Amino acid sequence: MKQRKQNEFKNGKDKAKVQKLKSKLEEETLRRIAEAAAAEESSDDSTFVSVSEDDDDESLSEDGSSISESGSEQSKLSNDEDVDQASESDNPSSGSDDDDDHQSGDSVRDRDDNDNYHGEDKHGESDDSREVVEESDSSEDEVAPRNTIGDVPLEWYKDEEHIGYDLAGKKIKKKERQSKLDSFLASVDDSKNWRKIIDEYNDEEVELTKEETKLVRRLLKGKAPHADFDPHAPYIDWFDWDGAKHPLSNAPEPKRRFIPSKWESKKVLRLVRAIREGRIKLDDKPNEKARLYDLWHDSSSSGRQGLAYIPAPRRKVGGHEESYRPSAEYIPTQEEINSYQLLFEEDRPKVIPKEYTSLRSVPAYSKAVQEMFDRCLDLYLCPRVRKNRINIDPESLKPKLPSRKDLKPYPTTCYLEYKGHTGPVMTISTEPTGQWIASGSKDGTVRIWEVETGRCLRVWDLGESIDEVAWNPLPELPIFAVAAGHDVFILNTGCGNNEEDKKIEELLHVEPQKAMDDSDTTASIVNWGQDDKHGGIRLKHFKQKLVKKLEAGVREISSIAIHPGGDNVIVGSRDGKLCWFDMDLSSRPYRVLRCHPKDITRVACHRSYPLFASCSDDSTAYIFHGMVYSDLNQNPLIVPLEILRGHSTTDGRGVLDCKFHPRQPWLFTAGADSLIKLYCH
Amino acid sequence: MPKHYRPAGKKKEGNAAKYVTRSQAVKLLQVSLPVFRKLCILKGVFPREPKKKVQGNHHSYYHLKDIMFLKYDPLVEELRDIRAYEKKVKKARSKKNKDRAERLLSRKPSYTLDRLIKERYPTFIDALRDLDDCLSMVHLFAALPAVDRAVDGEKIPVNRVHNCRRLSHEWQAYISRTHKLRKTFISVKGIYYQAEVDGQTVTWLTPHALQQVLPEVDYRVMLTFLEFYESLLAFVNYKLYHSINVNYPPILDSRLEALAADLYALSRYLDANATSVKTKAVTSSGSGSDLEHQQDGKKFDEDELRLAQLQKQLPSNEPGALMHLVEDAADNDDEDAETREFSWEGEGAPFEESDQSITHQVIDRPKQERKHLSRDYIQPQWVYDCVNARFILPADKYTIGCIPPPHLSPFVDNEAEGHVPEYAEAIERLKAAERKEVLPLPGMGKEDLDDPHSLLDIIDRAEAIEAAKRKQKMSILEKQYHEELKLELQGVQHSALSSDIKGKGEAVEEDAGPDLQQIAEDAANMSKVVMPRRKRKLLEAMEIGKERKQAHVHRLKERKKKIDEANKSA
CATH class of the missing domain: 1.20.5 (Single alpha-helices involved in coiled-coils or other helix-helix interfaces)
Incomplete structure (x- = not known):
């Protein structure tokens, strides 16, 4: 160890200085070495341990030597030498002498012995070690390569028989190389093969000893090559300060070492001031508890600052279901609990009521903290709006309508039924006097009924499904028109007296029409002909012409009725909406009434009473009061009055037509159940 | 020109100028979103619903005036200071400047909410009106386990829980001492209480005193709300306590406090301090037998059967405390003023269990081993039902071991709902019978003298209101009857008509049956058409x-x- 200390000196660049000091230190060094030797006895143990290891190695290396017997003795020697060099690269104690040892051709064992007793040598021959200090200066000296070609590329000797020259100037012959196969086989046989390295420079095979491999490993790890070397040993100051005659520096002491620091005094002053002013408090402890006092002592203070405060809604307090022992009826059955699984998660009840027999058996509520946290989130994250909860009676939402009693008379109850048709009654029409009613059915018949008795006066079978029946508005000519298929019939009802019958016959008598010019458009659309079978005129080839287009904002208009005043139009649509148009007001509906869930089939207005009606496929008919005032500022008053039921639905159709009685506030309805009903007040 | 084109330099008008979206508001205030949230919660600012949502339907809109209201609040600056302070501490720490960090930590800036409370509730009545959520929240947090625990990264500090518990006990003590409780209801969610304070009905929910489930929610939001509610309730309690001449932060008997009998300690304190209430204790109870409710079993059972984990922490836990509350209310509402005390078994209890003067013992366990013949052993539901009925119910249905009758919510108007449960009727009958007996006795004057507060007036008023309501109902019924009568008359007319017609029209006969109904219906539908x-x-x-x-x-x-x-x- 101490030797290594010496090495530090030795390897240092300032050799001269060391030389200068050497004489002075000599005795000291000796003394120290002696001490170190004594101290090292403990470390010797470790070396002894390594001896035992070396014994192993020794045998191995003997094997190695036996293998490499083909090599010359010299190579063996150099091998040993190299090992020594490597193992004691920084220990030149033996370095210089080694040559002699190796020259004598010692066996490996000898070398090992030498190594083992190395320590003892040291403290045995302290003089020797001193010599070492003197002589071995450079590590380069220690290496004695066999080849003397120097640092030239080995390629130059590639084609030569020799690899270089030894010290004596003789050529060193190249050795025979083992073939690859042989070397491989050798490697398989010999477990030590991995240690062998070919030294190209000297052209020989070198086997690394165990120490050497260790050393290589340590180098690879970036440590000091020798395990014994302590890179962090305490520094020993070899310089003796006491006996020095002169100081190292002869400079006088600077002034600043004698006067107090200005900056320090400034800093102190600052601190003092801070303490005086109370900015720095040294003694007092910070108050641990917030002081409590009567916060709401003066009630005179103004209200809350800032925007209007919206208090958060209170948490819900549990009802009977949340009780730990709810009444039996609050506990759902197992089936009901299972059915909760089918519900959406947000629809499921939060707490399923459960009964505990005693207070001690109630467990802790697992969501207590979670719910409190959710409440906290609601409190600071939820936007708050003051919403006026509609706490009103739903009845108050309904508009105040005038009492229905005041709006009487209007049809309320079914008074008569007209039976006879076998198919759905498509259409009805009332005679202007209100004595007769004509009806057309899908079964192809047209019937005339007496209103007050329900007697069927006459039946025509037109063969085709009847679309429309319309009575002549002039009461003196009791005829009516029937639309069936593509044809229109104008028929004599025979309800009038003889005079009228004659008139009608005259009227209905038409001569067979001559062929007209094709250029005359009016002529081409209608074809008149005498219908002998039924006694009337037959209009053929009826072409429709668009007169006016109406927009109601509904899906599909099914019927229109015009208010007798002429300014208002009622439109019924297929989506069950009834539109009241006030023509003076706007082109948009004044009021849209959604009354029927199904198609409206017909709307009707009463000629004299302020009534209008709608009938629909849901087999109901609505009666409305629709009052139009002569004052233009006053809006029409629309009041629903009655829902008339009675018809039954057949084939998805309900009431197909409705007509008011011309004089009475009565309503006729024609149903798909082949009935005609009369509703009276 | 596009529809919303606004020439440059012309100001916005209408909803575009009045309302801003949340992100715009955050930008305008120059705060972060959590701070904005906190500001909104503390200041009570909520989004509003503009007539026209200029920025789109998916935004939440704040009124610009609300935002300005936030902007000029000193709280914004205080929160900024706190943020700056936190940065300072962090900086000191990361620079390893321990001294500075410690010094900073010792003087953490804080803010008080009294100004905000005053601003949001200018009068005391306003505060009482909005107290429902506050009380429910404080009671909920009081029921949380008193353990420092982090849920979802956010810590519920234990001192907050303790504070909540203290505040809730103080509130309960006040309510019980001044006999303000009106209705109670044990639901699966907890126990609802309704009290009438200063003419305001205050309803709150206390959870069952069991381990609460803590789901993964944003506890920061809840704790911010709680922060406000805590200080609100503290000020309200202060005001209420001072209104009955009691010092507010009550100084409690440390022995009882240690036994966790906080509420009893509080009521003792109230008794000792309130001069006005004190007179109440000495009632003219010569006639009435002393009813004393012992509720030991309750507590013990809870501990043994359900709350093994809480046994150590809460020797007498919430239900006992609430019993006290309920107890006094029942006491108050009864017309013959009887003194009743409540007690429990254990140290510090006002009565021994063996006391012979006890007449009712409230207990919640399957059966009692040792029974005193002189008293009824009843289940706790009896007390709650008595409060709701304002009348002492016969105890035989509630004895321990039997299944008590159904517990009904007092918050439901049975008649408006359309279905009156059987037991509600039974109670009504009992009450009616009792009233006949009691009426001749001059018990009214006494209570009037006893009660220092004009409670009786309130009751009278309530009764008057009820009477008025009843009258209204009667009149409605009468009207209905008349209408029906009229209809019937009409029907008679129709039938008479139809009978007249019978001779002429044959088919009319069949329609006579559904006619009446049909006509009534038609009459109702008629005006719908227009x-x-x-x-x-x-x-x-x-x-x-x-x-x-x-x-x-x-x-x-x-x-x-x-x-x-x-x-x-x-």
Whole structure:
């Protein structure tokens, strides 16, 4: 160890200085070495341990030597030498002498012995070690390569028989190389093969000893090559300060070492001031508890600052279901609990009521903290709006309508039924006097009924499904028109007296029409002909012409009725909406009434009473009061009055037509159940 | 020109100028988001709902005035100071400047919330009005285990838990001493209490005194809320204690405190100090028998059966304390003023268990080995039900070993709900019977004298309100009856008409059956036809809600019927 200390000196660049000091230190060094030797006895143990290891190695290396017997003795020697060099690269104690040892051709064992007793040598021959200090200066000296070609590329000797020259100037012959196969086989046989390295420079095979491999490993790890070397040993100051005659520096002491620091005094002053002013408090402890006092002592203070405060809604307090022992009826059955699984998660009840027999058996509520946290989130994250909860009676939402009693008379109850048709009654029409009613059915018949008795006066079978029946508005000519298929019939009802019958016959008598010019458009659309079978005129080839287009904002208009005043139009649509148009007001509906869930089939207005009606496929008919005032500022008053039921639905159709009685506030309805009903007040 | 184009230099107007999103607010305040959150919680600032959300629907909007309100609060500066301080400490530590770090640590800047409380609740009544959440939270944290534990990286400091426990005990002691408790309810979530303080009803929930589940939630938020609530409750307690002439931070008997009988210690303190309340103790109890409730079993059972882990920590834990609370309320509400004390078994208890004057012993265990013949052994539910009924219920149904009758919530208006549970009716009947007996006795004047507070007035007022309500209900019922009568009359007319018609029309006969109902329905629907769509939809929604309610009641009644049938057949 101490030797290594010496090495530090030795390897240092300032050799001269060391030389200068050497004489002075000599005795000291000796003394120290002696001490170190004594101290090292403990470390010797470790070396002894390594001896035992070396014994192993020794045998191995003997094997190695036996293998490499083909090599010359010299190579063996150099091998040993190299090992020594490597193992004691920084220990030149033996370095210089080694040559002699190796020259004598010692066996490996000898070398090992030498190594083992190395320590003892040291403290045995302290003089020797001193010599070492003197002589071995450079590590380069220690290496004695066999080849003397120097640092030239080995390629130059590639084609030569020799690899270089030894010290004596003789050529060193190249050795025979083992073939690859042989070397491989050798490697398989010999477990030590991995240690062998070919030294190209000297052209020989070198086997690394165990120490050497260790050393290589340590180098690879970036440590000091020798395990014994302590890179962090305490520094020993070899310089003796006491006996020095002169100081190292002869400079006088600077002034600043004698006067107090200005900056320090400034800093102190600052601190003092801070303490005086109370900015720095040294003694007092910070108050641990917030002081409590009567916060709401003066009630005179103004209200809350800032925007209007919206208090958060209170948490819900549990009802009977949340009780730990709810009444039996609050506990759902197992089936009901299972059915909760089918519900959406947000629809499921939060707490399923459960009964505990005693207070001690109630467990802790697992969501207590979670719910409190959710409440906290609601409190600071939820936007708050003051919403006026509609706490009103739903009845108050309904508009105040005038009492229905005041709006009487209007049809309320079914008074008569007209039976006879076998198919759905498509259409009805009332005679202007209100004595007769004509009806057309899908079964192809047209019937005339007496209103007050329900007697069927006459039946025509037109063969085709009847679309429309319309009575002549002039009461003196009791005829009516029937639309069936593509044809229109104008028929004599025979309800009038003889005079009228004659008139009608005259009227209905038409001569067979001559062929007209094709250029005359009016002529081409209608074809008149005498219908002998039924006694009337037959209009053929009826072409429709668009007169006016109406927009109601509904899906599909099914019927229109015009208010007798002429300014208002009622439109019924297929989506069950009834539109009241006030023509003076706007082109948009004044009021849209959604009354029927199904198609409206017909709307009707009463000629004299302020009534209008709608009938629909849901087999109901609505009666409305629709009052139009002569004052233009006053809006029409629309009041629903009655829902008339009675018809039954057949084939998805309900009431197909409705007509008011011309004089009475009565309503006729024609149903798909082949009935005609009369509703009276 | 795009719709929202605003020429350069022209100021924003309307909602765009009034409301800012949260991130804008954070930027405006120049604080971090956690600090902003803290500010919002402490100042009670919440997002608002602008009519038009300029930045989009997914933002939360704050009113700019609210943000300005935050901005000019000194708290912002204080929080900044704290942040700077924390940086200083960190710097000192990392520079290994131990002295400086220690010196800094010894003077940590702090802030007080009294100003904020005053700002948010300018009057005491305001504070009481908003006390529900505060009390629930403080009671919840008081029930957390008193162990320093880190949940989800955030620590719940043990001193906060202790503080919560202390505050909650103080509140309970006040409520019990001044007889403010009105309603109690044992639910699966915990026990609800409702008290009436200064005319304000305060409702709070105390968890069952068991180990609480601590889920993974943001405890920082909760602790910030708790911070505010703690100081609020402290100030409220101060005010309340001073209103009954008691010094507020109460000085407790250290012996009882050591026994963890905090609440008893508190009530003793209150008794000793409150001159006004003191008179209450000496009541004219000549007539009434001394009812003394011993509730030892309760505590012991809890310890033995359910709370083995808490046995050492909490020799007398929460339920006992709450019993005290309940006890006094029951005491107060009874019309014949009887003195009752409560006690428990163990050291420091005001009564020995063997005391012969005890008449009721509250106990929660399957059975009692040694029984005194002079007293009833009852389950704790009896006390709660007595409070809710404001009347001493017969104890025979509640004796230990038997299953007590159902416990009903006092917070439900049974009649409005539409279904009155059987036991509620039974209690009503008992009460009515009792009232007839008690009424002739002149017990009212006495209590009036006894009670220094105008409690009676409050009760009277409450009764008056109830009476008014009843009257209203009666009138509604009457009206309904009249309407029905009218309808019926109409129906008669119709039927009469139809009978007249019968001779002429044959088919009318069939319709006579559903006619009445149909007509009533039609009459109801008639005005719907002319209603505007918005109103009609609203009406329909209301009707749906009504129907749902009715369906619920119907379901309950069905179940009840089934159960009754099953009981009969069994």
